Amino acid sequence: xxxxxxxxxxxxxxxxxxxxxxxxxxxxxxxxxxxxxxxxxxxxxxxxxxxxxxxxxxxxxxxxxxxxxxxxxxxxxxxxxxxxxxxxxxxxxxxxxxxxxxxxxxxxxxxxxxxxxxxxxxxxxxxxxxxxxxxxxxxxxxxxxxxxxxxxxxxxxxxxxxxxxxxxxxxxxxxxxxxxxxxxxxxxxxxxxxxxxxxxxxxxxxxxxxxxxxxxxxxxxxxxxxxxxxxxxxxxxxxxxxxxxxxxxxxxxxxxxxxxxxxxxxxxxxxxxxxxxxxxxxxxxxxxxxxxxxxxxxxxxxxxxxxxxxxxxxxxxxxxxxxxxxxxxxxxxxx
Amino acid sequence: xxxxxxxxxxxxxxxxxxxxxxxxxxxxxxxxxxxxxxxxxxxxxxxxxxxxxxxxxxxxxxxxxxxxxxxxxxxxxxxxxxxxxxxxxxxxxxxxxxxxxxxxxxxxxxxxxxxxxxxxxxxxxxxxxxxxxxxxxxxxxxxxxxxxxxxxxxxxxxxxxxxxxxxxxxxxxxxxxxxxxxxxxxxxxxxxxxxxxxxxxxxxxxxxxxxxxxxxxxxxxxxxxxxxxxxxxxxxxxxxxxxxxxxxxxxxxxxxxxxxxxxxxxxxxxxxxxxxxxxxxxxxxxxxxxxxxxxxxxxxxxxxxxxxxxxxxxxxxxxxxxxxxxxxxxxxxxxxxxxxxxxxxxxxxxxxxxxxxxxxxxxxxxxxxxxxxxxxxxxxxxxxxxxxxxxxxxxxxxxxxxxxxxxxxxxxxxxxxxxxxxxxxxxxxxxxxxxxxxxxxxxxxxxxxxxxxxxxxxxxxxxxxxxxxxxxxxxxxxxxxxxxxxxxxxxxxxxxxxxxxxxxxxxxxxxxxxxxxxxx
Numbered sequence: 001x002x003x004x005x006x007x008x009x010x011x012x013x014x015x016x017x018x019x020x021x022x023x024x025x026x027x028x029x030x031x032x033x034x035x036x037x038x039x040x041x042x043x044x045x046x047x048x049x050x051x052x053x054x055x056x057x058x059x060x061x062x063x064x065x066x067x068x069x070x071x072x073x074x075x076x077x078x079x080x081x082x083x084x085x086x087x088x089x090x091x092x093x094x095x096x097x098x099x100x101x102x103x104x105x106x107x108x109x110x111x112x113x114x115x116x117x118x119x120x121x122x123x124x125x126x127x128x129x130x131x132x133x134x135x136x137x138x139x140x141x142x143x144x145x146x147x148x149x150x151x152x153x154x155x156x157x158x159x160x161x162x163x164x165x166x167x168x169x170x171x172x173x174x175x176x177x178x179x180x181x182x183x184x185x186x187x188x189x190x191x192x193x194x195x196x197x198x199x200x201x202x203x204x205x206x207x208x209x210x211x212x213x214x215x216x217x218x219x220x221x222x223x224x225x226x227x228x229x230x231x232x233x234x235x236x237x238x239x240x241x242x243x244x245x246x247x248x249x250x251x252x253x254x255x256x257x258x259x260x261x262x263x264x265x266x267x268x269x270x271x272x273x274x275x276x277x278x279x280x281x282x283x284x285x286x287x288x289x290x291x292x293x294x295x296x297x298x299x300x301x302x303x304x305x306x307x308x309x310x311x312x313x314x315x316x317x318x319x320x321x322x323x324x325x326x327x328x329x330x331x332x333x334x335x
Numbered sequence: 336x337x338x339x340x341x342x343x344x345x346x347x348x349x350x351x352x353x354x355x356x357x358x359x360x361x362x363x364x365x366x367x368x369x370x371x372x373x374x375x376x377x378x379x380x381x382x383x384x385x386x387x388x389x390x391x392x393x394x395x396x397x398x399x400x401x402x403x404x405x406x407x408x409x410x411x412x413x414x415x416x417x418x419x420x421x422x423x424x425x426x427x428x429x430x431x432x433x434x435x436x437x438x439x440x441x442x443x444x445x446x447x448x449x450x451x452x453x454x455x456x457x458x459x460x461x462x463x464x465x466x467x468x469x470x471x472x473x474x475x476x477x478x479x480x481x482x483x484x485x486x487x488x489x490x491x492x493x494x495x496x497x498x499x500x501x502x503x504x505x506x507x508x509x510x511x512x513x514x515x516x517x518x519x520x521x522x523x524x525x526x527x528x529x530x531x532x533x534x535x536x537x538x539x540x541x542x543x544x545x546x547x548x549x550x551x552x553x554x555x556x557x558x559x560x561x562x563x564x565x566x567x568x569x570x571x572x573x574x575x576x577x578x579x580x581x582x583x584x585x586x587x588x589x590x591x592x593x594x595x596x597x598x599x600x601x602x603x604x605x606x607x608x609x610x611x612x613x614x615x616x617x618x619x620x621x622x623x624x625x626x627x628x629x630x631x632x633x634x635x636x637x638x639x640x641x642x643x644x645x646x647x648x649x650x651x652x653x654x655x656x657x658x659x660x661x662x663x664x665x666x667x668x669x670x671x672x673x674x675x676x677x678x679x680x681x682x683x684x685x686x687x688x689x690x691x692x693x694x695x696x697x698x699x700x701x702x703x704x705x706x707x708x709x710x711x712x713x714x715x716x717x718x719x720x721x722x723x724x725x726x727x728x729x730x731x732x733x734x735x736x737x738x739x740x741x742x743x744x745x746x747x748x749x750x751x752x753x754x755x756x757x758x759x760x761x762x763x764x765x766x767x768x769x770x771x772x773x774x775x776x777x778x779x780x781x782x783x784x785x786x787x788x789x790x791x792x793x794x795x796x797x798x799x800x801x802x803x804x805x806x807x808x809x810x811x812x813x814x815x816x817x818x819x820x821x822x823x824x825x826x827x828x829x830x831x832x833x834x835x836x837x838x839x840x841x842x843x844x845x846x847x848x849x850x851x852x853x854x855x
Contacts, residue, residue, distance in 0.1 A: 032735045032739060033735070033739050034735075036735055036738050036739045036742065037734075037735030037738075043456075044773065044774070047459070082369065084369060084370070085369075085525075093540075093541050093542075094541065094542060097542075149571055156579055157575045157578055157579050160579070163581070164572075164575060164576045164579055165569075165575075165576060165581075166543065166565060166567075166581075167543060170358065170544065170565055170581065170582070171563075174538070174540075174544075280569055281569050281572055282572075283543070283565065283566055283567045283572065285540065285541060285543035286542075289366075289542055293366055298735065
């Protein structure tokens, strides 16, 4: 098992090199000069030359790439062309917001998706099933920006039930930043007012971001459950006179979990790589917004940093899912 | 269900029990913010905020960019030395930094030297425009600063530049205490403030918010002690946030959003004047059709400025045809060109294009002055010019690519914008008229020695009346012969709660937040 994990971690290295190489290649295909993009319309020729030299943009592409890899070995992601700060520091500042939102959205997706999927499967072709399928279709096909603006307008502007964009009421004093997760920071500071407010600010974006995943998950769970429910051992469980709860939780759900788990891994990965639209509409300072701004200003060190981070997150989530397989299904062994 | 929602609402309304008149919330797209170091900052948002954290020797008040007023300096004088201009500033006593230390001449000298050493994107204002050298700023005594700049530089331009954050007074002890590896405290001042302005920086959560609080030692006390700048990029969300009272000021609303806000008595719209010009640049290098002055004249008669401003821009712009924007000395209100497609057609025929002329009009896919998408402006121009036989093919590409093409002189006609780097007519005259400055005149291949000489002469003229006269000649000349068609000078409408008083954004994008008050 230990050797397997080590081998998988080693593979991550190659993934990293692959990601950076492809991003570097893309940087070459785009016919725009990053120096001109960073300095704007009033920049003088000398300023542009100076900028190119400072960031090594005047060197041949392969030399630039070799230098990048060399720095990467020392865990240095380079400096952002746009903010002038080390990319690692920018990531440290923007990732926690994405993490907080992704975790909340994941929770929404799992709670809603799993419950709805199981319920629909148990009442196949009856009203609950039809309702769940209709909702899944609706939520799964509503564009995120439409849903976000609709809910903001209704629940915030018209009804005043939930707070507007951002992570905390601007009239509150924010808790001192420790983890970067506002809810957690508020708890650490024992500031209950800020905690409630941060949680309230999290509800809408988490729902909007998680709803499409919930829809997908509901349909997946429903299908997996239907298949398991028709198996002999489930019929035997019913025949033994077990309660519905015991049949579903102990016998059916555990066996339906494998395909669902695969989906969960990639869903979490997707949520963690930054949700551009949700973050933009809810003014959520996360990776998605950071990377779009970096990409539009051709800030390749920053884009590469984010891509690398997201690549690593995916690799680890995949590893985690594979390890969980072995836990759920004793027939699976890794050596 | 109903009861649940109500409980939810009550739970979250606890946090709303604050005194909201003591906090001002300003929403907008602040994503250009990368530093708050006064000597390094050169982005709109950064300059706007730093201006509230640091004081400069001299300053402008409100929309008036022609009258210098006392800042850290209570008086100043300009003398003609043998080789240099000698500027002497008397500091007022009792100005204090947010650290509690008094502002002295030593701090001013440190700040100027700091600007020269850090070589930020705005440092050319000191090094090139003012030709300021290290060691040229001296503390004669704790309250007197002397600055020498060469005779070839303009003392007027230099004084205008000193209103800008680059000359902001930094607490030299605080900066040096936090310096790392000879960076003059640059890393520290990116996220922290050490100025004598009305506010001090409390917190900057990138992408989320910037929080300012009253500087307890400041000479000028702000009316609202706490300001929160909220990052909101999406215009629809910005409007929702303003309407729900979550923010007090909204910058970046769409024209529809502004119309709705203006019609609601709970809100008002303030128009911020700018010094920006939206213009067409024509490449006049040999071989180009625009090298022929008659073709350029035809283009000037083929642009329907009035319809562009009233229709597309909803009146959020000033009509202007000369290159010094309204608000600066030397502004020339002449608008001799009226939309006249028949006359344009005739000029085109005289120039040798009786069948009309086909050319490429380069434009950014982004937003032009006045908040209108550039491709929309280009399409309007295309339609108007087509009636005169000027057949523009629009090529809309990313803004950075437009700039690269323009800089390489590879355009035929370009739709572009320009804002002066400092509030002085020379901030436009040199780039627009002097080929040797390798700016706009150069990009468009406009090499006119007379125009360049006039620009240089006007920059150095100390007498405002004579200077004005020189600029009149120059703007007139470039209007008739130059490679530009100036389209409009946009204004920026900003939506605010009717409870907010005293809000102003001046044409240099400076917002004196300390003058803003909020009614309950």
